[in-house]
Amino acid sequence: MTRDEIRTMTKVPEPTLRRLPWYLAFVKLLRGKGETVISSTQISKEINVDSSQVAKDLSFVNVTGKTRVGYEIDALVEELEDFLGFTSSHKAFLFGVGSLGAALLHDSGLKQYGLDIVAGFDVRPELDGQIINGIPVYHIDRFPAMREQLGATIGVITVPVDKAQEVADQIIAGGIKGLWNFTPFRIRVPENIVIQNTSMYAHLAVMFNRLNSTNR
Numbered sequence: 001m002t003r004d005e006i007r008t009m010t011k012v013p014e015p016t017l018r019r020l021p022w023y024l025a026f027v028k029l030l031r032g033k034g035e036t037v038i039s040s041t042q043i044s045k046e047i048n049v050d051s052s053q054v055a056k057d058l059s060f061v062n063v064t065g066k067t068r069v070g071y072e073i074d075a076l077v078e079e080l081e082d083f084l085g086f087t088s089s090h091k092a093f094l095f096g097v098g099s100l101g102a103a104l105l106h107d108s109g110l111k112q113y114g115l116d117i118v119a120g121f122d123v124r125p126e127l128d129g130q131i132i133n134g135i136p137v138y139h140i141d142r143f144p145a146m147r148e149q150l151g152a153t154i155g156v157i158t159v160p161v162d163k164a165q166e167v168a169d170q171i172i173a174g175g176i177k178g179l180w181n182f183t184p185f186r187i188r189v190p191e192n193i194v195i196q197n198t199s200m201y202a203h204l205a206v207m208f209n210r211l212n213s214t215n216r
């Protein structure tokens, strides 16, 4: 079996997937400063991750470092972006154009990372037909037709917590395959559906807890 075949068959550990964007951001910064090569030791020092772990993480990506020289930065950036799915465009719909949903529609950074929100949906009639940051907003009733027309397969969920499951069921039935859930509700999904829960507040709780224990 070739190295590439082994790579595609191996399930990438989630911690690796979480660390790789940190490496990417760092090497892009270095590239901006005119650097052309980087070693895993340098990445390790900057990101504060063991250098053998950095090498192991990068072994999932299609790059090979040269002994005592390291990785070519251009190639590393290109391969990391490609590997992380940031170079291809993933079409998404956003459900719940309230305070968080509208803020996400305003975030142009998502597109740079490969998430292209092509429409927003809400139940409030006054939002139907509005354009936010170039993105059209429709009444949720128009979801089946728009799904057919625009072909998005990812749903960003920013509805009130008590509506999360209902909206998820509705959009999965309509063909959505991946959910990026911002609500604090643990949405249940069929096995073939990918779900990613994201909470700023969970990170905040970790920070508060650490602050309390370090400043005691």
Ligand SMILES: NC(=O)c1ccc[n+]([C@@H]2O[C@H](COP(=O)([O-])OP(=O)(O)OC[C@H]3O[C@@H](n4cnc5c(N)ncnc54)[C@H](O)[C@@H]3O)[C@@H](O)[C@H]2O)c1
Pocket: 095, 096, 097, 098, 099, 100, 101, 121, 122, 123, 124, 140, 157, 158, 159, 160, 161, 163, 167, 181, 182, 183, 184, 198, 199, 200, 201
């Ligand atoms: N993950 C995070 O870090 C984070 C941060 C902020 C808020 N949240 C969560 O995000 C969600 C939204 O918060 P918010 O402050 O933007 O609330 P909000 O009330 O401002 O917005 C919710 C929107 O959803 C719409 N909505 C209600 N039912 C709907 C349905 N069936 N289909 C489509 N749209 C529907 C409402 O009309 C409203 O516009 C909440 O669940 C909140 O807990 C998460």
